[in-house]
Amino acid sequence: MSKGETPIAEAPEGILKTKLALACRILGTEGQDDLDLGHVSVRIPGHPERMWMKGKGLCLSEIHAEDLVTLDFNYRKLAGARAVHGELPIHVEIYRTRPDVNCVIHTHPLYATAFAATRQPLPAVNNEAVLFAAPLPYFDASTDLIVKPEQGRLLAETLGDAKAVFMKNHGIVVVGESIEQAVARAYLLEKTIKTLFIAKAFGEPAGTDAAEAALKEDHIFGGDRIQSIWETLVRMLEQREKPLRLLEELLRKG
Ligand SMILES: [Zn+2]
DSSP states (O other): OOTTOOOGGGSOHHHHHHHHHHHHHHHIIIIIOBTTBOEEEEEETTEEEEEEEEOSSSOGGGOOGGGEEEEETTSOEEEOSSOOOTTHHHHHHHHHHOTTOOEEEEEOOHHHHHHTTTOOOOOOOSSGGGGGOSOOOEEOSOSSOOOSHHHHHHHHHHHTTOSEEEETTTEEEEEESSHHHHHHHHHHHHHHHHHHHHHHHHSOOOOOOHHHHHHHHHHHHSTTHHHHHHHHHHHHHHHHHHHHHHHHHHHHHO
16 A cells, blocks of 8 residues: 555545545546446445445446445345446455455456457556556456356456456456555556557557566655545546536526
8 A cells, every 4th residue: 555545444434435436437537437337346444345336327427425335245235225236246256365455446448448359468558557567367268247256256366466357358357455546557557558559550569678667666656656646536537527516506506
């Protein structure tokens, strides 16, 4: 965990749920909405076998705290008005095998999903790519939805101790110790693959070598950098949502 981040275990419930809703809206507005698909969850502090998760039926970009559902690792819904996404096993089985993980993101971002069809290695084409210099695993046991616990277990096994996993012909799963870390990783992974796509239009891109990538990761993402990326993403979201809020206010006033 970077300096300046709130450890999950100490975060009061309301703040963490608001943060999870913000995470959904950030990812949705930053190009990871795929209609009403995709979901984000966070492990509940003090209840390591429970989570809050985006409820079904809305875009990521539409989620507020009241749209979250509370679930346990026996696949039971404990609270929340919304239905549960069928791909719940992605979250449960990763939390079970990765005690270090407190946030799981599953999305179908356009560039990363297209790249996940290729099985190519991801060269470190930009500064952000050094986060993913240790090759990310590919899940290709199935390209179908992950709706059964055994499929979730297989996916968690493929993820291993990595930051993310490519799902062939489907999407990505990104994990983090905190919501801030997982969202920064998901945002930067899609940005890296967009950069790669453009670089390939110019020719065959060369990447940073492994030794320099490790140094760069330390220089660029050490200290409180992840926290400031998160705070910047929150401000960017606020700017985007401001006209909508003003319009709602005007309509309320009649
Ligand atoms: Zn999916």
